[in-house]
Amino acid sequence: MNEIRHVAVLGAGLIGAGWAALFGLCGRRVTVIDPHPHAATRVADAVAQARPVLAALGLAPVATPAIGYVASSSQLDADVALVQEALPEDAALKRAAFEQLEPFIATDTLIASSSSGCLPTPMQAGLVHPQRLFIAHPCNPPWLMPLVELVPGRYTDAAVLPRAAAFYQQLGRRTVQLSGEIRGHLVNRLQAALWREAVHLVASGAATVEQVDQAVTEGLGARWACCGPHMIFHLAGAERGMAGFLDNLGEAVEQWWADLGTPTLDDETRRLLIEGMQAATRGREVAALASARDQGVTHMLRAARALENG
Amino acid sequence: MNEIRHVAVLGAGLIGAGWAALFGLCGRRVTVIDPHPHAATRVADAVAQARPVLAALGLAPVATPAIGYVASSSQLDADVALVQEALPEDAALKRAAFEQLEPFIATDTLIASSSSGCLPTPMQAGLVHPQRLFIAHPCNPPWLMPLVELVPGRYTDAAVLPRAAAFYQQLGRRTVQLSGEIRGHLVNRLQAALWREAVHLVASGAATVEQVDQAVTEGLGARWACCGPHMIFHLAGAERGMAGFLDNLGEAVEQWWADLGTPTLDDETRRLLIEGMQAATRGREVAALASARDQGVTHMLRAARALENG
Incomplete structure (x- = not known):
């Protein structure tokens, strides 16, 4: 169970740059695989955003992260212990990239896909050593939100997820290990469910x-x-907890469920959402709003950690 | 626009006792209308729970709240300026209580229903002065969570909701004023939407x-x-905000929507939820878990307020 010291990040988009910043600031050697000329700039931006957050959360970011850049998997050093894939959400593109990558990494190098939308088993299909591939899905941005969802494919070796969990936990993350694959994992399904009703409330006026x-x-x-949502209702059931809640309010909840909306993102709904967001933001730029989010969430996480530590 | 100094609370269950504690600790005279012999004990318990939370949030709770008890609306003093109804979620029961109440209050005394499940217009039907009735729906417990949803019925006077908003805001609450009535208002619809998928994930294994x-x-x-959920996706759309998000991920979200579950709370699902909650709580009592929730949420709200105040 050797420690993971050198990580490769495949693709330096929003999520890949965020991973690279987290790995680098937490003292891992990082090699970013991305032919795009702006890859280094994107990662530097993410490092600048992530540094104060990690410091505020007690994760002691290193002064000078060791982050290098290569244009192709063929240029990787042999000691890469984990490859974090963060390519666009296109299953065929990801599969092709994994097949191209495999000859240039050791047989036991872990392959973690950041995918929210693709399932792991189809991604394992073209690999000679599929047992090392799994999903490690971060929230956005990866250096801010604690949760990483770990999802095995059908061929993932049983020892892989515990090893990955230990690695992400060393970076201040919290991990949830699913027993099998499901579209959207947990976080995005729950988020999509809430947002569906949010969109319905706006679209219906x-x-x-x-x-x-x-x-x-x-x-x-x-x-x-x-x-969590189950605990909330457990506490709404007074002494009898969930059983009391289901007796008292189960029927009401089923009536609400029956009344929830099922909107589609048609042109008119998209227009309402975009214009509604413009009204809500009152001209503030996305970058300023994102910075306010990072500061706010950092405060929330600090409060949560202070509480956990008594 | 006279200030609301004396409030009656109709029903001292979980929500009514919580309202009474909030009103009393914030220096309002309170008359609780409840014939149940345990009403005073319930309210005293809520006062004990609410006091440290309100103190921590800077709301300066009074040392000795002025809370009195009567068995029936007929015993109310004439200076009650607002009646906060918190009876069980039964529309017929609430309507009967309002009709019984009306002769004993002034014509301009506000009537606020805490109902999450009943709509205001049908509750106005039997009143001589229906223009003063509206929904003021708190989250649970009312002294902890900031939001109060204000919902007008068809006959609610336009001046009523702004006056009510000013009152609840004086108690450290945040108000959202809806333009019309909808089953479950906003919070419970959004919460129910998330919980539906939460139940599906458990029920499906x-x-x-x-x-x-x-x-x-x-x-x-x-x-x-x-x-909020719209802002989250606005920030996930990079420079183009919501428009960028919808272009990049709108299709993926619609696929997740199509894959969300539609569970029912049948006996087997109820058993899974109750047993799952037992496993999750590892024998901790509801009261201890509720106390941990109150402490945790207080920390979160303090962090949020500190941030707002720079």
Whole structure:
């Protein structure tokens, strides 16, 4: 169970650059595989954003991360212990990249796909050593949100996920290990379910984009940062917990479920969402809003960690 | 636009006792209308739970709240300026209580229903002065979570909701004023939408109760405490914001929507949820878990307020 010291990141988009920043700032040697001339700039931007957050969260970022760049997998050094794939969400493109990569890494080098939309088993199909491939899906950005979802494919070796979990935990992440693959894993399914109703409320004219967002930030977010949805209802059931909740409110919940919307992202709905967001942001730029999010989430995570540590 | 100094709370269950604690600790005179012999004990328990939370949030709870008890609406003093109804979720029961109440309050006394499941217009039907009735739906517990949803019925006077908003804001609450009524308002619809998928993930065997809750607390909650669901996706769209997100990921989201589950709370699902919750709580009592929730959420809200105040 050797430690993972040298990591390759395949693709320096938003997620790949974020991973590279996290790995590098946490003292791992990083090789970014991306032929794009802007790869180094993107990673440097992510490092600049991630550094104060990791410092605030007590993760002691290194002063000078060791991040190198190559244009192709064929230029990788032999000691790469894990490849974190972060290519666009296109299963065929990812499979081709894995087949191209495999001859240039050791047989036991781990391959972690960041995919939210593709399932691991089809990605294992073209590999000579498929037992080392799995999903390690981060939230966005990877250096901010703690959770990494670890998902095995049919051919993933049983020892791989525990080893990966130990690695991501060393970087201050929290891991959830699923027993099998499911489209969207957990986080994106739950997020999509909430957003579907959010879109319905806007599209049906029941509320504005800003009102729906306020309902979440002021009515649900702080609670969900401490208790999951099952626990919330367990606590709403008084002494009998979940059983009491289901007896008292199970029927009401089923009525709400029956009344939830099933919008589509047609042109008119897209227009409502884009215009509603413009009204809600009042001209503030995406970069400034993202910076406010990072600062806010960092405060929330610090509060959560302080609580855990008594 | 006179200030609301004396509030009556109709029903001292979990929500009513919580309202009474909030009103009393924030210096309002409170009369609880409940014939149950345990009403005073329940309210005293809520006061004990709420006091440290309100103090931690800078709301300066009074040392000795002025909370009185009567068995029936007929015993109310004439200066009650707002009646906060918190009876069980039964529309007929609530309507009967309002009709019984109306002769004993002034014509301009506000009537706020805490209902999450009943709509306001049908509750206005039997009133002589229906223009003063509206929904003021708190999250649970009312003294902890900031949001109060204000919902007008068809006959609600236009001046009522702004006056109510000012009152709840004086108690440290945040208000969202809906333009019309919708089953479950915003918070419970959004919460139900997320929980439907949470139940599906457990019922289908994809994840345990504890794993689903962890996906929310570690992957979504801290972000939702700062940014609503629309803002999250606006920030995932890079420079082009929501428009970029919809172009890049709109199709993927629609595929996730199509794959979401539609569970029912049948006996087998209820058993899985209750047993899953037992496994997740590892024998910890509901009261201890609720206390941990209150402490955790208080930390989150303090962090959020510190951030707002720079």
